[in-house]
Amino acid sequence: MAEYKPIRKVVSGNYAAAYAVKHARVEVVAAYPITPQTSIIEKIAEFLANGEIEGLEYVPVESEHSAMAACIGASATGARAFTATSAQGLALMHEMLHWASGARLPIVMVDVNRAMAPPWSVWDDQTDSLSQRDTGWMQFYAENNQEVYDGVLMAFKIAETVNLPAMVVESAFILSHTYDVVEMIPQELVDEFLPPRKPLYTLTDFDNPIAVGALGGPNDYYEFRYKIQKAMEKAEKVIHEVGKEFGERFGRDYSQMIELYRTEDADFVFMGMGSLMGTVKQAVDILREEGYKVGAAKVRWFRPFPKKELYELAKSVEGIAVLDRNFSFGQEGILFNEAKGALYNTDAKPLIKNYIVGLGGRDFTVNDVRKIAENMKAIIDKGELDVEVDWYHLKR
Amino acid sequence: MNTLFGERKEGATKIVLKSVDEYPEAPITLGTTLVNFTGDWRTFIPVIDDDKCVKCYICWKFCPEPAIFIREDGYVGVDYDYCKGCGICANECPTNAITMEKEEK
Numbered sequence: 001m002a003e004y005k006p007i008r009k010v011v012s013g014n015y016a017a018a019y020a021v022k023h024a025r026v027e028v029v030a031a032y033p034i035t036p037q038t039s040i041i042e043k044i045a046e047f048l049a050n051g052e053i054e055g056l057e058y059v060p061v062e063s064e065h066s067a068m069a070a071c072i073g074a075s076a077t078g079a080r081a082f083t084a085t086s087a088q089g090l091a092l093m094h095e096m097l098h099w100a101s102g103a104r105l106p107i108v109m110v111d112v113n114r115a116m117a118p119p120w121s122v123w124d125d126q127t128d129s130l131s132q133r134d135t136g137w138m139q140f141y142a143e144n145n146q147e148v149y150d151g152v153l154m155a156f157k158i159a160e161t162v163n164l165p166a167m168v169v170e171s172a173f174i175l176s177h178t179y180d181v182v183e184m185i186p187q188e189l190v191d192e193f194l195p196p197r198k199p200l201y202t203l204t205d206f207d208n209p210i211a212v213g214a215l216g217g218p219n220d221y222y223e224f225r226y227k228i229q230k231a232m233e234k235a236e237k238v239i240h241e242v243g244k245e246f247g248e249r250f251g252r253d254y255s256q257m258i259e260l261y262r263t264e265d266a267d268f269v270f271m272g273m274g275s276l277m278g279t280v281k282q283a284v285d286i287l288r289e290e291g292y293k294v295g296a297a298k299v300r301w302f303r304p305f306p307k308k309e310l311y312e313l314a315k316s317v318e319g320i321a322v323l324d325r326n327f328s329f330g331q332e333g334i335l336f337n338e339a340k341g342a343l344y345n346t347d348a349k350p351l352i353k354n355y356i357v358g359l360g361g362r363d364f365t366v367n368d369v370r371k372i373a374e375n376m377k378a379i380i381d382k383g384e385l386d387v388e389v390d391w392y393h394l395k396r
Numbered sequence: 397m398n399t400l401f402g403e404r405k406e407g408a409t410k411i412v413l414k415s416v417d418e419y420p421e422a423p424i425t426l427g428t429t430l431v432n433f434t435g436d437w438r439t440f441i442p443v444i445d446d447d448k449c450v451k452c453y454i455c456w457k458f459c460p461e462p463a464i465f466i467r468e469d470g471y472v473g474v475d476y477d478y479c480k481g482c483g484i485c486a487n488e489c490p491t492n493a494i495t496m497e498k499e500e501k
Binding site: 102103104163200201208209210211212213214216220223224226227231 | 413416419421422423424425426
């Protein structure tokens with residue numbers, strides 16, 4: 001194995017995604033522009049125009065629904081397929097997302113998290129990707145540009161191992177258009193880590209013809225749903241293995257589905273997903289100096305949901321503040337809802353409170369984390385919640 | 397012959413799998429319509445009267461499957477492995493050379 005010397009580049013989150021697509025030797029990219037995703041597919045087009053990518057079929061399509069349809073067709077022939085989208089575009093793809101996972105096609109997509117309209121918004125909000133929770137797609141939430149790059153490479157490997165599609169999610173503008181240093185992996189080492197795809201089946205094996213998308217009546221449909229769930233369960237193990245291998249090869253360990261930050265002796269932790277957890281980690285360092293025994297738990301993989309890791313965490317703390325940059329109307333924050341549900345039949349019963357933060361790109365700062373810490377400390381001292389769901393930023 | 401739902405037995409149109417482990421990982425059907433026939437759904441069957449046929453081939457044009465073929469003698473025949481019994485051919489035939497008859501199985 002060649003020695004690993006990272007190539008450092010200053011790139012936006014979107015360019016990090018484009019470089020990962022290039023290094024993953026993706027064979028088909030379906031391209032349709034939508035803010036703030038557009039610069040991903042623009043950068044890939046630029047690579048192609050400059051002759052930096054070979055063997056890539058770049059398919060400009062007329063909508064996101066078609067983009068996913070093109071990826072499904074490509075993936076069914078055995079190709080490594082990629083597309084990227086945001087918000088309303090992802091919603092338009094919804095129907096096709098089921099076709100991709102149902103046909104067990106390991107497509108990888110970057111979704112740049114953006115608020116759903118109306119009111120029209122292009123800013124960060126996780127409700128778009130979380131609305132696709134039940135489509136059978138795995139979901140990885142990136143904290144920074146480095147994790148976008150690493151996430152795309154790992155997503156292909158995991159997806160192609162369990163034959164399920166995967167979504168790598170990054171924040172609108174906070175990551176997509178903000179430049180940061182990203183350590184990239186030399187091509188030959190990426191090739192070792194991510195060998196060519198071995199498809200479960202292929203439409204282009206003309207000696208063994210198959211039909212995809214055939215009818216499955218009440219007697220057979222049920223079994224195929226069960227198999228998707230089994231693949232999701234297998235994915236938990238594969239995520240751990242691939243994340244560990246990534247760490248051993250390239251120094252960044254992703255073996256945990258929930259990244260724990262200074263939680264060892266923490267009284268309570270902040271739990272959330274995506275870029276806001278960078279702010280939280282910084283706040284944890286400051287709060288620790290101020291005497292708060294706090295930690296951060298960053299949920300990297302939302303699907304499959306890391307139940308076991310959450311249980312281990314919940315056993316060790318008195319409280320969990322779930323920070324949701326998303327909302328399920330008529331209920332509560334989506335991560336909060338999942339976390340609470342996962343713990344119900346266990347003996348881990350920390351106080352768990354939901355803070356709705358940063359919807360539609362509302363700024364979320366270290367000072368906000370401090371205010372939440374003060375509130376969490378107060379309710380833990382009292383031993384009961386004030387409110388279960390706190391619309392933290394609301395102008396009162 | 398192999399299908400998604402196991403080995404197709406002589407004369408059987410569908411094989412019932414008893415355990416989830418017998419199912420393939422993805423819901424694909426092995427083979428295409430070249431090996432998996434689609435003509436086992438129909439109730440009525442088109443029967444062609446060569447004496448009335450004027451070889452206009454409108455039935456051949458309109459068959460949506462297409463299960464109508466032109467025989468060597470110029471008259472038309474029906475490929476019953478694929479005919480779904482929709483009756484469009486009988487409806488379109490200008491000389492009423494095609495009648496739909498209840499199929500006896």
